[in-house]
Amino acid sequence: MRQRNLVTFIIGAVLVIIFGLLLFVFQVRQSEVVVITTFGKPTRVLDQPGAYFRWPWPIQQVNRFDARIQNFQDQFSETLTADQQNLLTSVYVGWKITDAAEFLRSFRGSVPAAQNRLENMLRSAEKQVVGNHALSDFVNADPQELKFDRIEKEIEDTVQGELTTNACGMTLEFLGFTRIGLPQDVTQAVFDRMKADRQRLISKWENEGKAQAEIIRSTADRQAANTLANAQAQAIRIRAQGEAEAARTTLPVFQQNPELANFLLRLDALKSTLNQKSTLIFDERTPPFDLFQHLPTNAPSQTP
Amino acid sequence: MSDEHEPHLPPSEPAAPEARDAGSQALAEALHSSFAIVKVVLILLVLAFFASGVFQVGPQERAVILRLGKPVGVGPRQLLGPGLHWSLPYPIDQVIKIPITEIQQVQSTAGWWHTTPEEELAGANPAAAGLLNPAIDGFALSADTNIVHVRVTLYYRIEDPLRAVFGFAGDTNFTYSLAGVSNALQNVLNNALLYSAAHFNEDDILTRNVAGFTEAVKTRTQDLIEAEKLGVSVENIAVDTAPPQQLADIFQKVTEASENRNKALLAAHTEADKIISDAAAQAAAITNAAEIARNQYVTELSAFAKKFTDLLPKYESNPDLFVNVQLAETMAQALTNVEKWVQPTSLNGKSTEVRLMLNREPPAPKKTTATGE
Numbered sequence: 001m002r003q004r005n006l007v008t009f010i011i012g013a014v015l016v017i018i019f020g021l022l023l024f025v026f027q028v029r030q031s032e033v034v035v036i037t038t039f040g041k042p043t044r045v046l047d048q049p050g051a052y053f054r055w056p057w058p059i060q061q062v063n064r065f066d067a068r069i070q071n072f073q074d075q076f077s078e079t080l081t082a083d084q085q086n087l088l089t090s091v092y093v094g095w096k097i098t099d100a101a102e103f104l105r106s107f108r109g110s111v112p113a114a115q116n117r118l119e120n121m122l123r124s125a126e127k128q129v130v131g132n133h134a135l136s137d138f139v140n141a142d143p144q145e146l147k148f149d150r151i152e153k154e155i156e157d158t159v160q161g162e163l164t165t166n167a168c169g170m171t172l173e174f175l176g177f178t179r180i181g182l183p184q185d186v187t188q189a190v191f192d193r194m195k196a197d198r199q200r201l202i203s204k205w206e207n208e209g210k211a212q213a214e215i216i217r218s219t220a221d222r223q224a225a226n227t228l229a230n231a232q233a234q235a236i237r238i239r240a241q242g243e244a245e246a247a248r249t250t251l252p253v254f255q256q257n258p259e260l261a262n263f264l265l266r267l268d269a270l271k272s273t274l275n276q277k278s279t280l281i282f283d284e285r286t287p288p289f290d291l292f293q294h295l296p297t298n299a300p301s302q303t304p
Numbered sequence: 305m306s307d308e309h310e311p312h313l314p315p316s317e318p319a320a321p322e323a324r325d326a327g328s329q330a331l332a333e334a335l336h337s338s339f340a341i342v343k344v345v346l347i348l349l350v351l352a353f354f355a356s357g358v359f360q361v362g363p364q365e366r367a368v369i370l371r372l373g374k375p376v377g378v379g380p381r382q383l384l385g386p387g388l389h390w391s392l393p394y395p396i397d398q399v400i401k402i403p404i405t406e407i408q409q410v411q412s413t414a415g416w417w418h419t420t421p422e423e424e425l426a427g428a429n430p431a432a433a434g435l436l437n438p439a440i441d442g443f444a445l446s447a448d449t450n451i452v453h454v455r456v457t458l459y460y461r462i463e464d465p466l467r468a469v470f471g472f473a474g475d476t477n478f479t480y481s482l483a484g485v486s487n488a489l490q491n492v493l494n495n496a497l498l499y500s501a502a503h504f505n506e507d508d509i510l511t512r513n514v515a516g517f518t519e520a521v522k523t524r525t526q527d528l529i530e531a532e533k534l535g536v537s538v539e540n541i542a543v544d545t546a547p548p549q550q551l552a553d554i555f556q557k558v559t560e561a562s563e564n565r566n567k568a569l570l571a572a573h574t575e576a577d578k579i580i581s582d583a584a585a586q587a588a589a590i591t592n593a594a595e596i597a598r599n600q601y602v603t604e605l606s607a608f609a610k611k612f613t614d615l616l617p618k619y620e621s622n623p624d625l626f627v628n629v630q631l632a633e634t635m636a637q638a639l640t641n642v643e644k645w646v647q648p649t650s651l652n653g654k655s656t657e658v659r660l661m662l663n664r665e666p667p668a669p670k671k672t673t674a675t676g677e
Contacts, residue, residue, distance in 0.1 A: 027395070029373035031470040032478065049374035068473040071487040076438065088438050092491035094472075094532060111476050139502040141447035148502050174532045176495040179414045180445055180502075181438045187451060188435055191550055194450050194506075198554045202561040209565030213572035220576030224583030231587030235594030242598030246605040253609040260619045261612055263627060267634050268608070274638035282646045289646050 023056045028064075033100040035063040035109075042101045063109050069094040069173050072115050074122040076179050079130040087135065088181040089126055091155060093118070094173040102169030114170060118159075125158040138180065152176050357391045364405040366465050370398040375466075383465060400480045402465040407539050410486055414494035415444045415454035415501070417549060436548070443548070444501035452506050454497040455544040456521055458489060464535030471535065485534055492532065496524035497543075509545050510555075518543045 028034045028046045036044035038060050046052055047067065054060045076090040095118065097103045107113040129151055137147040156175040163170050182190065254261035274280075282289050361367045367384040369376040369391045376382065376397075391397035418440040436443060436451065444454045462468050462482065474483025500520040501509060509517045522541045529536060547555040619626045 027373040029370055029398075029478075030375050032373070049370070049372075051372040064478070066473045066476070066478055068471055068484065069488070070473045070476075071484060071491065073491065092495070094488060135449065139445045139447050139449055141503065141505050143503065146447075146502060148499055174528075176491065176528070177498050178491050178494040179442065180498050181436075181443060182445070182451070184435050184437055187438075190449070190451050191435075191548065194548070194551055195554055197450075198551070198558050201558050202554075205558070205561035205565040209568040212565075213568045216569070216572040216576045217579075220579040224579045227580070227583040227587045228590070231590040235590050238591065238594035238598050239601075242601045245598075246602045250605050250609040253612055257612075257616055257619065259623075260616060263630070264608070264612060264615065267630060271634060271638060274642050279643040280639070282644065284646060 024053055025051050026054055026062050027051050031068045033065045033067040035100045035104050037061045045100050063104055065097050065100050067097055069096045073178055074119050079127050081135045083134040085135045086183050090179040091175055092178040093175045095170050097169055098171040099169035102167045106168045121159045121162045125155045129154045357393050359399055360388055361386050366402050366404045368400045402469055404462045404465050407459050410458050410489045412456040412493035412497055414442045415497045417441045444498050446501050446506040446509055448505045450506040451548050452509050453546040454501055456493040456497050457542040458493055459539040460536040463537040467535030488534055492528040496521050499524050
C-alpha cells in the first residue's frame, strides 16, 4: 500500500514538474531572439540559445523573433535619372533584426509590417539616389565612369540612415540591384536604334571584306614583284662575279700573247656560230674556195 | 519486474468474515494479469520513447542537434556526419538535417525573356513579341544602352551548413532550411549579370568578348558570395547570352555578313600566299640559273686559258702557218654542217646580182577543220 502511494506520488510529482516546466520555462533556439514583456512592457532581451525561466501568462509574455538575415526585394518601378531618362529599378536587401525591443516597439513584432516600411524607404531612397545620377553612371564601358557600386552604396547608406533614425531595430547586411530595365515604350526606340546599328555593321562588314581582300592581294603582288626584282639583281651580281673571277684568273694568261688569244677566241666564236643551221655565201676568192679559180670552166672563153 | 510478490500479499480487503468466493478470486486474478500487461506496455512505451531519439543521417546530409535550443558541440563538431545518431526526445532535443554534398543549382531571373514551362522544356524560343514587357520579360542593359538577354546558372555546394541554416531565414516560420541562402544566391546572380552587362558593349557580350563577359559575371558572383558570407562553394557558373528575339533576323544577317567577310579574307589570303610562294620559286630558279651560268663561264674560260697556254709555243714558232692551219681546220669542220653558196667572180668585171629566198621554211599546212567552215 505504502509502495503504491509512493509510485503514485512520483508519477504525480513528475507530472507536476512537467506541467511546471511547460508553464515557467521556455527555449530560445539558435538564431532566435526573444523579448520578454512583463505586463506588456519589454523587460528582458534574450539572444543566446538555451532554456530560460519566465512567469506564466498573463504576467510575462514571450515575443520570439528570427535573428537571421531575411531576403527582401522591392517592387520593380520607375524612377527618373538626372538626365531625365526613365529607368525601372528594383533592389534586393538582406536585413536582420539587431535590436529586438526596438523592432517590437516599431512594428509590434510583425515582419510583414517591417518589410512594408522597408519597401517605402527603399523606394524613396532609390528615387533620390537614381535622380542624382545620369544613365551613363549605370551603364558605361569605361570603368572609371561607371558608378554602379557607388549607387548601390548610396542607396544602402540612405536606407540604413533612415532605419537608425527611426529606431526600427533593423540593419541592412547588404543591398544590390536585382533588376534594371526600361519602360515598354522606350524599348521600341532602343530596338530601332539597335536595328540601325546592325544595318551599319552589315554594310561595314561587306565593304571592309572587299577592301581588305584587295589590299591583301595587291600587297602580295608587290611582294612577289619585289622578290623577282631582287632575284634578277642577284642573278646579275652572280654573273658579274663569275666574269670578274674568270677575268682575274685568265687575263694574265692571255696577256702573254693577246693576238693569239684574240685569234683563238674568234675561231671559237666562228665554230659555235656555224654549229647551227646556216647558209654561207662565199666569194670565189675566199680560201679554200679560191682553189676553184684554177679549174677549167665551161664559161665562154675570154674575149679576144 | 522485481515487485512480483505483490500478488502474494495477504488480501486484507477481501478479508471479510465470509470466505472468498471463486468469482472475486477470478476477478482479482484478471486484474492482476491485466496490470502486468499494462506494466509491460508501459515499459515498452518508455523504451520506444527513448528509441525514438535514434535517427539516421544520409550520405549527402549533415545534422545538428539543438538541445534546449542550443547546438550540441562546438564549432565544426556541431555537424553530425552520415550514420546512426541518438538524441533526446522533443522538446529537449531537436534534430536539424541539412542536405550538403549534392550539387545544388540556382538560376538568375532578371535577364531572360518570359518563357512558359512548355517552351522551357522544349528548349524553344517564344515567338518574338512586339515589345518587351518589363513586368515579365527580363533583360540587361549593356554599356552602350542596348538591350541584351543574359541568364546565369550557378552550381554550388553548401560549404558552411551552419552559416546557411543559422544565418539566413528562408521564410517567416522560424524553420531551418536552405531556402534563405538559395534566395540570396539568386539575387547575387541577378546583380552579377546586371553589373557585368553594364561594363560591356553589346557586341562584346554577344560575340566579340564572350569570354571576358563570362569571366566578369563569375568574378562578380564570387565577390558577392564572399562579401555576403553565404557559406557556399561555387562548382560552376554557366552564362547564356542572346540578342532580343525581336531583332533575331537582323542579328542573323550581321553574322552572315561577318562570315562572308571572313570567307573573302580567307580566299584573299590563300591567293596571296600562292602569289608569294610562286614568286619565291621563280626567284630561286633565276638565281640558280645565274649560278649555273657563272660556273659554266668560269669553267669554260679556264679551259680556254689552258688551251691557249698549250697552243702558245706552237704559235710563237710560226705564227702565219699556225693561223692558216687552224683556220683551214676550223673551216673544214664548220663547213660540213652549213649550206654553202659560192658566188663566182664576175667574168667581165661587172657586178653580179644574187637573189636569195630567205625564210625558206615551207608554210604550215592549212588546217582542214578551219577551212571547212
